Structure formats: C-alpha cells, structure tokens
Amino acid sequence: MNRPHLKSLASAFLLGIAGSLICAPAHAGSTKDRLLAEKSVTIGIHNRVPWGYRDQSGNVIGLQPSIIRAALAPLGITDIKFVIGEFNTMIPGLLANRFDMTAAGVAITPSRCKAVIFSEPDLTSGDGLLVAAGNPLKIHSFEDIKNNPKVRLAGARGSANAGHAITAGVPESQMQQFQDVQSMVSALVAKRVDAVVMSAATIIATMADPNITGIERASPFRALKDAEGNDVALVTAIAFRPEDTDLRDLYNVQLEKLKHTGELEKIILANGFTKDNLPPNKTAEQLCAAPEPKK
Known part of the structure; x- marks a missing residue:
C-alpha cells in the first residue's frame, strides 16, 4: 500500500472541503437583506381584476402590483416575479415561502393578523x-x-x-x-x-x-355594520411573513412617500377606483385590533 499516496489524497480532499467553504456564497440574514442584495422579489397574486392580474399580453397589471413597483423601484428592486395562485392559498403560500409578499387584495382582518403582518393600508x-x-x-x-x-x-x-x-x-x-x-x-x-x-x-x-x-x-346596497355602527369595508394591504418586520417597515416607508407625493392616489384612480377608495385614517395595527363585525 502506498501510504504517501493516501496522505496526498487525504490532503487534497481536506483542501477541497476548505476551498468549498471559503468559496460558498454568503446568504443574507433576512428577506429584506436578500431582496436588497439581489434586487429581486417574488409576489403572490390571485390573477383577479382589479387587484393583480395578467392582461392579454401576459403582463401583470392591477392596483397592488403597480403600488409595489412604485414603492420598490427607488430601492433598485425592479426584478419582480409573480406567482399566481387561488385567493385562499395566498397566506399559506406566503408562509410556505413560495413568495415574499402578496398583491392579491388581501383585506386586513383580526383573524388574518394572527397569521401574517400587514403593511399600512393602501385601499378602502x-x-x-x-x-x-x-x-x-x-x-x-x-x-x-x-x-x-x-x-x-x-x-x-x-x-x-x-x-x-x-x-x-x-x-x-x-x-x-x-x-x-x-x-x-x-x-x-x-x-x-x-x-x-x-x-x-x-x-x-x-x-x-x-x-x-x-x-x-344592486343599488342601493345596505352594508353590514361594525360594532361602532359604521359600514363594514374591506381595507387592503400587502401581507408579509411575521418574521419579516424589517421588510414590512421598509415597504411602509416607501408607501408613505407614495401617499405624500400623491402617487398612490394616481395609481388608485388609474386602476378604476375613485377618491372614496383612498386608504382610511387608520393604521394596520388599529385594524388588527378592531372587533369583528357583529351578526
């Protein structure tokens, strides 16, 4: 048996392992870090008008994709991939890491707030x-x-x-x-x-x-009332995984800029809505803590 030869092979093997460890790419510590590093994000959509859907040319358009593009573009995140799924798979798909955010007109409700975290509202x-x-x-x-x-x-x-x-x-x-x-x-x-x-x-x-x-x-329509006697309305937002608070917070900063400049209102109107559909003067935290509508 050629022991020097075996020692050479062992040394080469160990050097190969060390080299692979040194060359292994470093992974971002959070979803936000990864998105900023890769300049790419994956979004879940329900393919439903007017929230987020593919047009006849295959382009993804609609209210929330437009808002997300406008919010993330200044951060350099312009590579946006869309994953289509049924509406009731949006939150499970998000939690299963099939995508990083949703753009499916998901309403903020106390029950959903137990599963995911929401951006500030973008529509009523x-x-x-x-x-x-x-x-x-x-x-x-x-x-x-x-x-x-x-x-x-x-x-x-x-x-x-x-x-x-x-x-x-x-x-x-x-x-x-x-x-x-x-x-x-x-x-x-x-x-x-x-x-x-x-x-x-x-x-x-x-x-x-x-x-x-x-x-x-049907007009007129008499809506369900909430506990305070107000008409119940859907207030939509972008959903994130509970651990991605830093990504949610970064998105909220960008969303606030869109509100301040009037760009959010332009996007809302361009997608067939009216000024009545502008987001309410309530935060996502307040909506998550609100009582469920009475029967």
Missing part, C-alpha cells in the same frame, strides 16, 4: 352585490338574502366579502363559494345563483367589461 372598498338586470328579487342587503331562503348567493372562497355575508346571518346553505370572479359572474348570468357578493371595487371593474350583459349592481 366596501361590499356590494351583483344581481340580474332589473334586480327581480329586490335584493339590496344581506338581510334581504337571509329573509328569502330561495335566494342563492355566490362568493369567492376564503374572501372577506363572503365572510361578511355569513356574519350578517346569511345561512351557509344559501351560499355557493367559487374560486374566482369569472366563475361567479358566469353562474349569475346562467341563473345558477341569484346574487354575487364582491368588493364594490371588483364590481366596478367587472361591470366595465363590455362582454358582460344581463346583470347589474
């Missing part, structure tokens, strides 16, 4: 109903639906809007839950359901589609 949008043209069943509130067992209500699975209807007393036996706006609207047009609950903003975007006929927005 109340509930609304779509019904058949002429509103033959005279549906103007969740109360009207609850009081008429024949009414079939559609809602997006996992959405706060559908949750508001249930909170208002609409029996789950009268509700059908769908994966997306298109399937809900198709069910309404085909008369498989009698009404669809969505955010008012999504209704506006839906009704802007010239290919959709035979339905209308």
Whole structure:
C-alpha cells in the first residue's frame, strides 16, 4: 500500500472541503437583506381584476402590483416575479415561502393578523352585490338574502366579502363559494345563483367589461355594520411573513412617500377606483385590533 499516496489524497480532499467553504456564497440574514442584495422579489397574486392580474399580453397589471413597483423601484428592486395562485392559498403560500409578499387584495382582518403582518393600508372598498338586470328579487342587503331562503348567493372562497355575508346571518346553505370572479359572474348570468357578493371595487371593474350583459349592481346596497355602527369595508394591504418586520417597515416607508407625493392616489384612480377608495385614517395595527363585525 502506498501510504504517501493516501496522505496526498487525504490532503487534497481536506483542501477541497476548505476551498468549498471559503468559496460558498454568503446568504443574507433576512428577506429584506436578500431582496436588497439581489434586487429581486417574488409576489403572490390571485390573477383577479382589479387587484393583480395578467392582461392579454401576459403582463401583470392591477392596483397592488403597480403600488409595489412604485414603492420598490427607488430601492433598485425592479426584478419582480409573480406567482399566481387561488385567493385562499395566498397566506399559506406566503408562509410556505413560495413568495415574499402578496398583491392579491388581501383585506386586513383580526383573524388574518394572527397569521401574517400587514403593511399600512393602501385601499378602502366596501361590499356590494351583483344581481340580474332589473334586480327581480329586490335584493339590496344581506338581510334581504337571509329573509328569502330561495335566494342563492355566490362568493369567492376564503374572501372577506363572503365572510361578511355569513356574519350578517346569511345561512351557509344559501351560499355557493367559487374560486374566482369569472366563475361567479358566469353562474349569475346562467341563473345558477341569484346574487354575487364582491368588493364594490371588483364590481366596478367587472361591470366595465363590455362582454358582460344581463346583470347589474344592486343599488342601493345596505352594508353590514361594525360594532361602532359604521359600514363594514374591506381595507387592503400587502401581507408579509411575521418574521419579516424589517421588510414590512421598509415597504411602509416607501408607501408613505407614495401617499405624500400623491402617487398612490394616481395609481388608485388609474386602476378604476375613485377618491372614496383612498386608504382610511387608520393604521394596520388599529385594524388588527378592531372587533369583528357583529351578526
């Protein structure tokens, strides 16, 4: 046996390990550090108008992608990758590290605040109903639906809007839950359901589609009231993993700049919303601590 040869091999092996350790890339200590170093971020979207979706050319557009781009561009983070998933997978996907942030119109609710942390609010949008043209069943509130067992209500699975209807007393036996706006609207047009609950903003975007006929927005609409007697409204924001407080804080600094310069308002208006949809004078912390709406 050639022992000098074995010693040479052992030395080379150890040197190889040492070299690989020295050359191993250093990993950022936090998501924020990684994003700033790589100038890249991965965003979860529901592919839903008007929040964040792909247009006919495959480009991702919508309210929250536009806000995120405007907020992160000054930091040099311009490589933005989008991951499409169902709405009810946005928070689980975020927690499973499938993406770094969400841009899916996720509303700030006390229950969601137990799972993720939110940026400061970027939009306010109340509930609304779509019904058949002429509103033959005279549906103007969740109360009207609850009081008429024949009414079939559609809602997006996992959405706060559908949750508001249930909170208002609409029996789950009268509700059908769908994966997306298109399937809900198709069910309404085909008369498989009698009404669809969505955010008012999504209704506006839906009704802007010239290919959709035979339905209308229920007007007036009497909204669910909160514990203080105010109309319940969705207040949306960007969601982050609980450990990414430094990234959330950095994003909030950028978002505040957009508010101060008026750029956020321009983005909101450009995406089909109105000044009524500007974010409220409440912080994410206040909204997380708010009581759930009464039944």
